[in-house]
Amino acid sequence: MIDLDKIEPSNFIEEExxxxxxxxxxxxxxxxxxxxxxxxxHIGHCKAWIIDFETxxxxxxxTYLRMDDTNPSREQGEFADSYMADLAxxxxxxKKMIFAxxxxxxKIYEIAEEMIKNGYAYVDELxxxxxxxxxxxxxxxxxxxxYRDRPWKESLDLFRRMKNGEFPDGSLTLRAKIDxxxxxxxMRDPIxxxxxxxxxxxxxxxxxxxxxxxxxxxxxxALEGVTYSLCDITFRVHRELYEWFIEKGWNKPxxxxxxxxxxxxxxxxxxxxxxxxxxxxxxxVMGWDDPRFLTIVGMRRRGYTAQGxxxxxxxxxxxxxxxxxPFSALEFHIRxxxxxxxxxxxxxxxxxxxxxxxxxxENEEISIDNNPxxxxxxAHKASFGKTIYIEKEDFSDNPPPxxxxxxxxxxxxxxxxxxxxxxxxIYKENGEIDHLECEYxxxxxxxxxxxxxxxxxxxxFVCEGDCFNITIRNFKNLTKAEYLWPSKALADGxxxxxxxxPNSMQESTAIAENFLREAKTEDKFQFMRKGYYTLDKDxxxxxxxxxxxxxxxxxxxxxx
RNA sequence: UGGGGUGUCGCCAAGCGGUAAGGCACGAGACUUUGACUCUCGCAUGCGUAGGUUCGAAUCCUGCCACCCCAGCCA
Numbered sequence: 298m299i300d301l302d303k304i305e306p307s308n309f310i311e312e313e314x315x316x317x318x319x320x321x322x323x324x325x326x327x328x329x330x331x332x333x334x335x336x337x338x339h340i341g342h343c344k345a346w347i348i349d350f351e352t353x354x355x356x357x358x359x360t361y362l363r364m365d366d367t368n369p370s371r372e373q374g375e376f377a378d379s380y381m382a383d384l385a386x387x388x389x390x391x392k393k394m395i396f397a398x399x400x401x402x403x404k405i406y407e408i409a410e411e412m413i414k415n416g417y418a419y420v421d422e423l424x425x426x427x428x429x430x431x432x433x434x435x436x437x438x439x440x441x442x443x444y445r446d447r448p449w450k451e452s453l454d455l456f457r458r459m460k461n462g463e464f465p466d467g468s469l470t471l472r473a474k475i476d477x478x479x480x481x482x483x484m485r486d487p488i489x490x491x492x493x494x495x496x497x498x499x500x501x502x503x504x505x506x507x508x509x510x511x512x513x514x515x516x517x518x519a520l521e522g523v524t525y526s527l528c529d530i531t532f533r534v535h536r537e538l539y540e541w542f543i544e545k546g547w548n549k550p551x552x553x554x555x556x557x558x559x560x561x562x563x564x565x566x567x568x569x570x571x572x573x574x575x576x577x578x579x580x581x582v583m584g585w586d587d588p589r590f591l592t593i594v595g596m597r598r599r600g601y602t603a604q605g606x607x608x609x610x611x612x613x614x615x616x617x618x619x620x621x622x623p624f625s626a627l628e629f630h631i632r633x634x635x636x637x638x639x640x641x642x643x644x645x646x647x648x649x650x651x652x653x654x655x656x657x658x659e660n661e662e663i664s665i666d667n668n669p670x671x672x673x674x675x676a677h678k679a680s681f682g683k684t685i686y687i688e689k690e691d692f693s694d695n696p697p698p699x700x701x702x703x704x705x706x707x708x709x710x711x712x713x714x715x716x717x718x719x720x721x722x723i724y725k726e727n728g729e730i731d732h733l734e735c736e737y738x739x740x741x742x743x744x745x746x747x748x749x750x751x752x753x754x755x756x757x758f759v760c761e762g763d764c765f766n767i768t769i770r771n772f773k774n775l776t777k778a779e780y781l782w783p784s785k786a787l788a789d790g791x792x793x794x795x796x797x798x799p800n801s802m803q804e805s806t807a808i809a810e811n812f813l814r815e816a817k818t819e820d821k822f823q824f825m826r827k828g829y830y831t832l833d834k835d836x837x838x839x840x841x842x843x844x845x846x847x848x849x850x851x852x853x854x855x856x857x
Numbered sequence: 858u859g860g861g862g863u864g865u866c867g868c869c870a871a872g873c874g875g876u877a878a879g880g881c882a883c884g885a886g887a888c889u890u891u892g893a894c895u896c897u898c899g900c901a902u903g904c905g906u907a908g909g910u911u912c913g914a915a916u917c918c919u920g921c922c923a924c925c926c927c928a929g930c931c932a
Contacts, residue, residue, distance in 0.1 A: 333932050368931060425930060432928055436859045439928090470930055480860045482928045491930035510932050534861050534927050559863090612880065614870055618863045619925060626869070626881050636894060670894065701892065710890050743890065755890045826891045853892045 299357035308615035326358030362391035438478035600831030600846030605634035680763035701754030
């Protein structure tokens with residue numbers, strides 16, 4: 298049993314729940330994660346699901362995964378499995394996976410009949426256009442339908458015949474009898490059931506009438522025993538209707554509560570389903586799991602961690618007010634988590650050959666810590682020898698101020714190995730550097746340094762004979778930085794080609810220490826001094842592909 | 858013009874009548890065999906605005922202003 302006195306509510310919803318629990322309004326916290334199975338989840342959905350699960354967990358309750366599949370024209374069954382996988386990745390296990398259609402259609406229908414008998418609902422014969430005309434406007438009241446006050450027996454008979462398929466699609470509707478002059482337009486006799494002969498992926502052709510969200514959702518919540526139905530702020534105005542249906546349609550001592558929080562708005566991120574779909578279908582990206590997408594599968598392939606995503610969502614907070622989050626806030630949490638878990642490795646992205654002139658014989662073994670931030674994090678073997686490669690940018694024959702790397706006649710430490718001094722740069726005919734000639738300081742071996750030398754910098758390297766070529770997929774933001782709101786830009790008429798950042802994915806080759814051959818798909822690494830990378834699923838034995846996840850912070854600034 | 862929601866640092870966000878937490882970003886410095894990490898310091902006389910109540914107001918009251926959402930047989 299949870300000790301209520303020990304719970305610290307972290308937002309306004311939790312405060313209310315705690316209060317309910319303490320005064321007996323609620324006995325337990327049961328939430329639901331109700332996707333409409335019609336597309337892939339993205340980081341925006343994550344916020345809602347994380348709140349659903351975390352809220353329940355905090356109070357010792359649980360969460361159902363409920364497919365909100367009341368509209369046969371939109372849903373496809375193929376997504377259900379992907380949702381389970383996405384939740385598993387986020388680290389959540391639903392109490393049960395439920396298909397609303399399968400589990401509740403019969404009961405919701407019975408409730409509708411009861412409501413007709415109690416005078417709370419009627420069958421309307423008005424066309425969709427006429428209903429719209431009589432709805433009124435934001436500032437003027439609506440007009441009652443001529444069928445509004447027909448005897449309940451007549452409505453019940455018509456409703457049953459609707460169900461039996463006696464009327465064409467769209468000809469009749471079941472409407473809630475509330476108030477056509479209500480200031481909240483949603484309360485002006487909203488539709489509860491429509492006639493639609495579309496094939497449903499789950500219930501097949503069993504039904505030709507389908508309940509509308511506003512009626513179906515509160516009934517599903519109630520039937521399921523959900524105590525807190527958490528949703529985004531869009532539904533704030535629906536709350537009044539939700540409560541009306543609970544009162545008139547459910548009317549039992551227990552009643553679920555709907556509470557709302559604001560949606561997640563991330564700058565520079567394209568999330569609209571139709572736009573992503575367009576990019577996938579036109580092959581401008583690799584698929585729904587393209588690492589440039591912030592779909593869950595995309596983030597996963599990019600190398601983001603579930604923990605990082607969760608930390609980010611939690612940092613944003615649960616409030617009812619709209620907010621806009623800069624992308625750097627997400628990056629901070631991803632980097633932060635990766636720093637804790639990623640294995641360090643040495644990879645040279647842009648190689649410059651270095652010959653150690655005073656080194657003779659076989660390569661020798663050196664040791665690289667897997668992660669200096671983890672106590673007893675272990676280490677792996679690498680090599681040092683006659684020929685090595687360093688980054689081109691780690692050498693300069695004309696160094697800017699405060700340059701801590703290798704210079705002509707300067708010294709630098711090779712990570713995990715020796716201090717070297719550069720004696721000579723050999724140039725090609727075109728003036729570019731071809732390779733360097735350096736000497737190593739024998740008594741400066743890592744962990745055993747008696748040289749007394751104090752180089753200002755440490756650089757990474759790989760050793761010939763103990764390395765292999767890998768493919769790097771470099772990513773930039775999918776859309777141009779000047780479009781803070783990509784979806785809005787598209788809606789405003791900006792073309793997709795104008796919006797897209799050119800060459801946001803580019804492949805290159807790099808040289809990696811042999812240790813990386815052991816990498817498995819989705820393993821996460823920090824290529825020291827460069828950034829975080831993860832092994833892509835496209836990897837083959839002869840072609841290791843690493844996706845660039847995110848760079849390290851870099852406070853070195855070259856002036857001028 | 859009706860109804861609902863929201864306004865606290867560049868961006869999030871605590872605050873719930875006792876004198877503005879924290880994080881991101883940014884800047885300065887220390888440390889460092891990753892220019893990472895870590896650490897230290899700086900960063901709102903001010904809480905949309907105008908009044909009022911109070912010994913005391915971001916918090917209570919009143920008026921005004923700004924922004925967002927709502928008229929699918931979508932969710």
